[in-house]
Amino acid sequence: MGEWYRRVGGRAYGRVAPGAGGAGSGAGSGTIVVVGGLIGHAGVIRELRALATSDEPPHALLFAGPEGTGRRLLALEYAKMLNCEGGAPVDPAAPALFDDTSLRTGNAEVPCGVCRPCRLIADGAHPDILTLAPGDVLCRPREGEGSHAKHPDSRDIRICQIRGLIDLVARYPFEGRYRVITIDPAERLGRDAAHTLLKTLEEPPGHTAICLVSSAPESIIETILSRCRRIDVRTVPRAEIEAGLMERGVEPALAAAAAEAARGRPGRAIAFANDPDLIGVRERLLERCAQMAGASTAERFDYAGKLAERWRSDRAQVAPELDAWEAFWEERLRAASMAGPDRRDEAIEDLGALKAVVQCMADLLANVVPRAAMELMLLSFPRRTLAVHSEEDTAAYA
Numbered sequence: 001m002g003e004w005y006r007r008v009g010g011r012a013y014g015r016v017a018p019g020a021g022g023a024g025s026g027a028g029s030g031t032i033v034v035v036g037g038l039i040g041h042a043g044v045i046r047e048l049r050a051l052a053t054s055d056e057p058p059h060a061l062l063f064a065g066p067e068g069t070g071r072r073l074l075a076l077e078y079a080k081m082l083n084c085e086g087g088a089p090v091d092p093a094a095p096a097l098f099d100d101t102s103l104r105t106g107n108a109e110v111p112c113g114v115c116r117p118c119r120l121i122a123d124g125a126h127p128d129i130l131t132l133a134p135g136d137v138l139c140r141p142r143e144g145e146g147s148h149a150k151h152p153d154s155r156d157i158r159i160c161q162i163r164g165l166i167d168l169v170a171r172y173p174f175e176g177r178y179r180v181i182t183i184d185p186a187e188r189l190g191r192d193a194a195h196t197l198l199k200t201l202e203e204p205p206g207h208t209a210i211c212l213v214s215s216a217p218e219s220i221i222e223t224i225l226s227r228c229r230r231i232d233v234r235t236v237p238r239a240e241i242e243a244g245l246m247e248r249g250v251e252p253a254l255a256a257a258a259a260e261a262a263r264g265r266p267g268r269a270i271a272f273a274n275d276p277d278l279i280g281v282r283e284r285l286l287e288r289c290a291q292m293a294g295a296s297t298a299e300r301f302d303y304a305g306k307l308a309e310r311w312r313s314d315r316a317q318v319a320p321e322l323d324a325w326e327a328f329w330e331e332r333l334r335a336a337s338m339a340g341p342d343r344r345d346e347a348i349e350d351l352g353a354l355k356a357v358v359q360c361m362a363d364l365l366a367n368v369v370p371r372a373a374m375e376l377m378l379l380s381f382p383r384r385t386l387a388v389h390s391e392e393d394t395a396a397y398a
């Protein structure tokens with residue numbers, strides 16, 4: 001829920017710029033290396049490279065998967081692959097160093113990571129690469145619509161923004177071969193906005209790629225989904241995240257703790273590695289979730305009231321708590337699903353609880369009375385008495 005975090009001003013995941021690197025200093029013991037970048041997903045990268053270097057790269061992609069796994073960074077990789085000026089064709093007459101012919105027909109090295117477009121994209125400074133999110137980005141009021149108020153806090157991606165997008169893609173890119181627009185989160189496309197976008201996806205202008213990012217693709221209209229090349233972005237094995245952090249200079253003990261707490265999401269692991277205090281906060285929150293899952297209705301009402309009060313006084317404080325709830329039910333759901341048919345009913349309840357958390361987050365942003373939103377969520381949770389980390393759950397990430 002990085003997007004959710006940004007919107008409520010939370011201090012946590014997704015704070016590190018895409019290409020962030022280099023050393024920095026921070027609180028805690030010794031020097032903390034500030035890390036960023038993509039961890040894992042070698043298979044997805046191979047797939048994207050094959051698409052980007054094909055004769056007709058797809059103009060519409062959907063990066064579907066949970067928050068924190070690297071969906072946005074993968075979309076940026078695709079943008080780099082389309083625009084990279086490195087990876088010059090290899091002389092076909094040169095002796096074959098590889099059996100794989102794709103490595104000898106050029107573009108083997110895309111993205112090279114060092115050419116001008118690659119560096120600009122990594123720094124978030126390429127004029128043709130942009131992200132469309134709820135807010136004012138690309139807002140273009142209709143002709144003669146004099147009183148179109150700005151909407152920096154809007155919940156949905158609006159039709160005026162899609163109008164702006166259509167305007168933009170009608171023109172040639174400023175300097176790249178391709179203009180790449182990432183729509184994130186795509187499930188927030190309003191109804192009218194989605195239908196307007198559809199025309200562009202049906203007849204995409206050349207030099208354009210549109211990357212939809214979503215953790216809830218089932219809530220995107222089918223006509224849009226059917227026009228997108230779907231890229232599934234899954235959680236990353238714990239060992240791979242740990243190795244990725246160590247490659248970036250994170251101390252082994254911290255890398256192990258951050259990878260463990262991140263539960264398959266490299267984006268979270270990076271946030272934990274950059275701010276180790278968050279790991280402890282997270283563990284405490286998950287413990288509270290476990291307690292509350294076993295609590296009586298009265299205790300839950302009480303907790304909902306306190307949560308609502310805190311939401312009013314300091315939203316940023318509530319963000320990590322709801323995020324922990326999401327992780328808590330996600331984990332339960334994963335464990336129950338893996339256990340097979342015996343725990344099918346449990347899995348269905350867990351899924352219901354997970355949906356209730358997501359709904360609560362959406363309700364809060366839509367200014368539903370906080371107490372009502374919190375109570376509805378807490379009362380949707382099944383009653384469970386469980387340890388936070390059982391052996392079987394941990395095994396799922398090994």
Ligand SMILES: [Zn+2]
Pocket residue numbers: 083084085086087111112113114115116117118
């Ligand atoms: Zn390059």
Ligand SMILES: [Zn+2]
Pocket residue numbers: 139140141148149151158160161
């Ligand atoms: Zn607007």
